[in-house]
Amino acid sequence: MSGRILLVDDIAANRVMIRTKLASAYYDVLVAETAEDVHRLVRAEQPSVVLINVTMPTLDAFGLCRDLKSSWDTALTPIVMMTSVDDAEDRLRALEVGADDFLVKPIHDLALFARVRNLMRMKFVTDELQLRAETTRELGLDSAPAGIDDIVLTPAHSVLIAAPDHLNGAAWAKAIRGKLAVQVDFVTSEKGMANRIAADVPDAFVVHQTLADSGDGLRLISTIARRQPTRHSALLFLVSDNDMSTAAKALDLGAWDYVMPPHDLTELAVRLRSQLRRKLYSDMLRTNLRDGLRLAAIDPLTGLYNRRYADHHLVNMLTQARSEGSDLALLTLDLDRFKSVNDSYGHDAGDEVLRQVARRLQETVRGVDVVVRLGGEEFCVALPGTSRKGALQVAERIRRAIADQKFEIGTRDPIVCTGSFGVAVSIAGADNVQQLLTAADRALYKAKAGGRDRIATAWDD
Incomplete structure (x- = not known):
């Protein structure tokens, strides 16, 4: 797995601090200060993750993120935006233009390393699927899927919530259904989740840290992430104890993303939309590969x-x-x-x-x-x-x-x-x-x- 990270920041002190953190974990860090350098390095070096400082007077960080995510050859490159101000509006704006996460300085080492590991792992899987698709094209088979931006969520796509209680489950389901126009349902226990999965596997799971009947959300996401029927479903974790180590553990257990309390439903919907589209794009790659390769x-x-x-x-x-x-x-x-x-x-x-x-x-x-x-x-x-x-x-x-x-x-x-x-x-x-x-x-x-x-x-x- 590539350990190459592109750091975009125009302040030398910031670059030194973050570069030192990442180098201590044996990551190879590239540095860019201009949008032109970013586009050149992303295409030439293919970094596993791009870290962008939001507050740069010489560069529009949100515009850069939007440009990278709208280009077919860089759309799946994970992007983490960093800022000194914990502003909910900026966080949502970053997620809307395609950022995979939004970290607030001073950046918690645990949060940084857990998110980098998680995004690298996800990109590694997608890169391998794309590489296999390229192989089938070279063999004379057409397996090119649409771009990730072409994916549209519909009521045919489903989300299952593991909520701490009926009241929150109903409210979250209603909010997500209204914002994403997908099918949403909820359960409140690990047993209820197991029964629903046995009947039908959803495209995405949203799992709260605490469930009814002494249920453990971390244990549940570990089960979902490793079981064959559910291992390709998108998986979001709702942290309840406001402890970054809990979020980091969730990512290492297989969660695709997390939301810290208070659980803003708009942010949850935006993050869920992004992960659903990533999941459906990967499904398209797998389906096209399977169909194209079946005979040849x-x-x-x-x-x-x-x-x-x-x-x-x-x-x-x-x-x-x-x-x-x-x-x-x-x-x-x-x-x-x-x-x-x-x-x-x-x-x-x-x-x-x-x-x-x-x-x-x-x-x-x-x-x-x-x-x-x-x-x-x-x-x-x-x-x-x-x-x-x-x-x-x-x-x-x-x-x-x-x-x-x-x-x-x-x-x-x-x-x-x-x-x-x-x-x-x-x-x-x-x-x-x-x-x-x-x-x-x-x-x-x-x-x-x-x-x-x-x-x-x-x-x-």
Whole structure:
């Protein structure tokens, strides 16, 4: 994940202070003082987050934010606006022109770092989806979605509120419905939320810190963010204790945004609109990718990407890693003695094992990771922004996911299956695709020779 941040401020003392804070957390900080420099650096350096000082006499901060958010190639770049005055009108104006957050100086370190981490994580996911869309276009498939500004909210879109009580839930639902023209409903407990999700997954959640029946809003957002049916829904957290550490914890648990008390309903609606549009844009990318790739780049047995797609997409992933100075890890996996499964149980059973392996792979890795069936019983997983240590941890999770649970194949006895793994990491995208694949394959052969059901790494050589 890129750690590049663009700081826009015309006061040297401010730049030094904020730059020092960010550098202490190992972020790479770029500096700009004019709108021209900002536009040039955003396009050339592709920062993960832009921080803009509101009170600059030589630059219209709100106009700059609006320009960046209205341009197709910078619209999804996260922007945080900073000011010395906690003015509700300025905060709403910033959100209206597209800012992702509004921080008041002196900036709380916890608030700054939590928001930067959160926005980087969200941009990383969107960037990966856009990169996959670019790959499909290069393969001759049309998967270009409309721009995020073209997305219009309608009553077909839904919001579910987890409120502390019936009175607030009804008031918030009415206000959001009136401002955004979307379908809004509410519950007041974790159990009520679980029942509603089981019936229908909304596009967005608004979760208050405290719920009825001793419900815990932080626990609820953690559940929503990690569960497969709800992991792509927009998620806003309403802080009730006015503690910035609570807001920071919510962001780290998976919330997309937060609102501090008192909960201004206009601000809530503006933030919710922004996150809903981001969610729907990501959905469009996923849908277009799925439709465009179904025949040309998807393995029909497992539903994973095929070798043709992987060869092309890895080039794009390495190019992006090189531009960001980030690592790209590649795991190759070969199921051990898989021929004996086909010989003993039949090819239908073998196909079912392959399908289940594909599901376990997808459930074990992140949404930004790319899982591929290379052919036969061989798979690979590309892990952007992942170090050697992180790649080994992922490989071990996958190894256990395959080895520790038998494969059910209907009326026959369950099948025990294991896999051997090769791991290679391109440091800052320095390798080409063939070098990376060859390094991972060599490590895989070493794992096979070492006794199978194990992990070997390219860098041990």
